[in-house]
Amino acid sequence: MRADDGGGPIRVALADDEAMLRRGLRVLLESGGTVRVVAEAGNGDELLAAVRTHRPDVALIDVQMPGKDGLTALRELRSVPGAPVAAVLTTFDLDDYVEDALRFGANGFLLKDAEPAVLVRAVHDLAAGGAVLDPRITARLLPRLRNVSDNEHEKQLVRALSARERQVLELLADGRSNADIGARLGLTEATVKSYVSTVLSKLGAQNRVQAALIAQRVGGAGNWR
CATH class of the missing domain: 1.10.10.10 (Winged helix-like DNA-binding domain superfamily/Winged helix DNA-binding domain)
Incomplete structure (x- = not known):
């Protein structure tokens, strides 16, 4: 049960190799009380372990991480029972990865510099079964x-x-x-x-x-x- 259906905060896992960024995202996401970050990961292996342990509703995943990267983790998440809805959280150098991310099951693409309200709304939309695309990403993706x-x-x-x-x-x-x-x-x-x-x-x-x-x-x- 999640905050969207009255069952408590939406449970989120953050995967990014920059610890400071994860801490900042945690503060932003949790500020309204409807989202709770239940796990942080610095690479794909840590994310997969966290998903199995904490059973988050949503995973926000950076593409470029040391060791097992975000794309590999996305692909392997599909075989994890009860896997969370996943979105790629990235910077503008996304173009080389988008097709693989889509093929591996990403349900959204968000930019790391998005406004806090946009990120929180995106987590709610993902948890409710929606797809999220930052408009700036869409503008870049469609011509390509x-x-x-x-x-x-x-x-x-x-x-x-x-x-x-x-x-x-x-x-x-x-x-x-x-x-x-x-x-x-x-x-x-x-x-x-x-x-x-x-x-x-x-x-x-x-x-x-x-x-x-x-x-x-x-x-x-x-x-x-």
Whole structure:
């Protein structure tokens, strides 16, 4: 149970090799009382051990760490029972890593210099089943990913979705959580979860971030029909 559903603070694990940065993030995240950092890690091995011991809801993971790096840890997290929702917490030199991070299951990309309120909101959104993308990262990613994507094929995949599935995708692309999507569309959270799974399957997306990027690449909802 988490703070979002009345069950206490959202439990977070921080993985970054800079101890001072981790301490600063801990203070920022815990300041409102809705988030509790239950574990810190300086590399991927420490993160994996912390996840097994502390069972966090969300993991914020730096990419470049000594020893086992963040990408490797992301990949190995997928085989850990009850693994947390994971987001990459990085600097602007992200471009070389984004595709691997998406493939390994990252549900978000955040910049280390984001405003405290943005980071806290992102943790809440991740815990509630949402995807998070710092707008500055999106602005950098889309031109690069657009060059390597089969845009017409993606448009066809999106247009093949049902009207309701396109509504879900549009809200998902805005970073909305399952609860938010359900409230806007008058659906139960379980029904939204089912729709999201169907949308991901039909788009060939491994996670919500990939689906959101596809939606943004093909343009606004007006282009989906």
